[in-house]
Amino acid sequence: MLHERINIVYLRLVVNENFMKFKLIYPKWVKLKGQTTFNLPPHGPVVFAAALPDDVHISFTDENVEDIDFDGECDMVGISTMLSTQIRRGWEIADEFRKRGKQVIFGGISTMLHAEETMQHADSVFLGEAEGRMEEVMADWRGGRLKKVYNFMGKQPAIGAIGPARRDLYKREMYNHKGVQMVDLFHASRGCRFSCYPCAVSYLGGRIFRPRPMDKVIEDLASIDNNRLFIVDNSLAQNREWEMELFREMRPFKKKWISHTIEDDPKVLDMAAQAGAWYVYQAVYDTSDYIRERIKRYHDHGIAVEGTVLLGLDNQSEDDVKRLIDFLLTIDLDLAEFTVMTPFPHTKAYDDLMRQGRIFDFDWNHYNAGQVVFHPKQMSAGRLQELYEYAWDTFYRDETQESKMMRLFTRVVMREMEEGTYRPRDRRLINKSFGKDVTRAVSEN
Numbered sequence: 001m002l003h004e005r006i007n008i009v010y011l012r013l014v015v016n017e018n019f020m021k022f023k024l025i026y027p028k029w030v031k032l033k034g035q036t037t038f039n040l041p042p043h044g045p046v047v048f049a050a051a052l053p054d055d056v057h058i059s060f061t062d063e064n065v066e067d068i069d070f071d072g073e074c075d076m077v078g079i080s081t082m083l084s085t086q087i088r089r090g091w092e093i094a095d096e097f098r099k100r101g102k103q104v105i106f107g108g109i110s111t112m113l114h115a116e117e118t119m120q121h122a123d124s125v126f127l128g129e130a131e132g133r134m135e136e137v138m139a140d141w142r143g144g145r146l147k148k149v150y151n152f153m154g155k156q157p158a159i160g161a162i163g164p165a166r167r168d169l170y171k172r173e174m175y176n177h178k179g180v181q182m183v184d185l186f187h188a189s190r191g192c193r194f195s196c197y198p199c200a201v202s203y204l205g206g207r208i209f210r211p212r213p214m215d216k217v218i219e220d221l222a223s224i225d226n227n228r229l230f231i232v233d234n235s236l237a238q239n240r241e242w243e244m245e246l247f248r249e250m251r252p253f254k255k256k257w258i259s260h261t262i263e264d265d266p267k268v269l270d271m272a273a274q275a276g277a278w279y280v281y282q283a284v285y286d287t288s289d290y291i292r293e294r295i296k297r298y299h300d301h302g303i304a305v306e307g308t309v310l311l312g313l314d315n316q317s318e319d320d321v322k323r324l325i326d327f328l329l330t331i332d333l334d335l336a337e338f339t340v341m342t343p344f345p346h347t348k349a350y351d352d353l354m355r356q357g358r359i360f361d362f363d364w365n366h367y368n369a370g371q372v373v374f375h376p377k378q379m380s381a382g383r384l385q386e387l388y389e390y391a392w393d394t395f396y397r398d399e400t401q402e403s404k405m406m407r408l409f410t411r412v413v414m415r416e417m418e419e420g421t422y423r424p425r426d427r428r429l430i431n432k433s434f435g436k437d438v439t440r441a442v443s444e445n
């Protein structure tokens with residue numbers, strides 16, 4: 001299917017001199033201090049690319065792993081942004097291209113969250129999901145009438161219109177650490193039924209859970225040449241029947257995967273494990289027996305857990321934070337990720353803290369969830385910053401993050417070996433990490 005598409009595109013390029021050269025860029029962002037740096041293949045850009053008409057020829061640059069060629073030939077530049085902490089770099093890139101006379105269009109999550117400021121650096125700003133909309137945008141460009149804003153917020157396209165992501169655009173060797181290929185990103189649904197306090201997803205994708213048709217999910221899945229995935233759906237725990245169908249369909253692929261929350265139900269957890277659940281990101285927000293048991297239930301099904309822990313909510317005192325960290329050490333988490341409350345625009349948290357005049361830093365580069373940008377209620381901003389550092393140091397005091405990750409990795413390798421799906425390291429890339437030269441320790445096999 002993918003090959004057919006590539007052939008059609010190739011034929012069009014050969015016979016049709018009227019094709020357009022589109023340079024798609026994913027701006028660099030600064031990784032969190034103290035965290036093991038991994039560059040995963042970006043997802044938004046390749047899903048977006050699938051929505052472009054066939055006569056658009058795309059070249060893709062992920063600035064996290066390679067430099068941008070500002071002077072190469074192209075007709076239009078597209079900047080795909082996901083994080084707030086990426087948006088300012090996006091603007092800088094756009095300014096450079098516009099100085100060279102190129103037209104620049106922005107799209108993606110943080111474009112939607114920072115639309116007004118982004119307009120000052122763009123010829124066009126696209127807001128919303130791209131499927132079924134890019135024919136119009138490209139026709140406008142060809143006709144010299146590109147609009148300043150394409151606003152499709154709140155008007156989601158038919159979910160079946162999402163095509164298999166254009167993963168052929170990746171330079172694969174760039175997403176490889178010492179011969180080990182990084183997970184591929186994949187999504188089976190959009191939207192989220194919930195509307196949590198610090199989260200912008202309800203603004204971005206609407207509060208309606210929108211599962212992709214199962215045959216499309218399977219088509220996308222089948223096109224991925226990687227046995228390890230990160231299923232980026234906001235939360236899989238949205239509809240029990242759908243979740244079970246998804247796991248049933250996924251099982252024969254024998255992939256191993258990471259995801260956000262899975263339904264707290266023994267049958268569903270069992271099916272998830274059989275479908276290859278490797279580990280989940282699970283919010284740990286209090287020290288209750290429910291959380292302890294929740295983690296245990298994942299473990300009972302052989303699913304590991306990375307606890308995601310948010311610090312600095314109004315109801316947390318210093319003692320509460322310390323108690324939470326102590327609690328984490330007793331519940332057998334496989335990994336933990338700490339973030340500080342960050343008032344991302346278009347969240348309830350942002351509205352409240354703005355109204356109360358408690359946000360003191362509006363530099364979006366600092367909105368990485370590791371830097372305090374507001375006045376917490378029960379402590380100073382400086383104290384919350386210290387507690388954040390304390391949380392990372394304390395949790396990884398006895399065993400480093402790298403070592404804990406290695407244990408999870410070994411586990412997946414064992415399972416793959418049992419199932420006959422294990423692929424050894426790529427020896428050609430053994431001295432490379434994300435495209436850069438590295439030396440390997442003798443103990444690494």
Ligand code: B12
Binds near residue numbers: 044105109113199367
């Ligand atoms: C994958 C992911 C990651 C990956 C990214 C891997 C990578 N290589 O890019 C990782 C794990 C690294 C990550 C990290 C973080 N993430 Co994150 N992540 C996501 C996640 C789950 C999925 C993104 C995705 O693929 N969406 C699906 C794609 C298809 O949608 P899309 O990008 O919107 O693309 C569509 C349109 O926007 C459009 N489009 C896209 N590009 C373009 C370009 C053009 C030109 C046009 C016209 C259109 C267009 O077309 C697409 C198809 O319709 C989102 C939540 C979510 N479900 O979206 C959070 C999310 C983006 N992350 C978030 C956060 C907070 C973080 C962190 C800061 C904190 C944390 N610990 O989670 C860290 C980064 C810390 C740091 N500085 O290191 C927030 C964003 C907050 C913000 N404003 O910055 C989100 C929204 C989660 C949330 N619930 O709040 N994340």
Ligand code: SF4
Binds near residue numbers: 192201
């Ligand atoms: S935090 Fe997760 S569950 Fe809550 S609204 Fe955001 S995406 Fe949905």
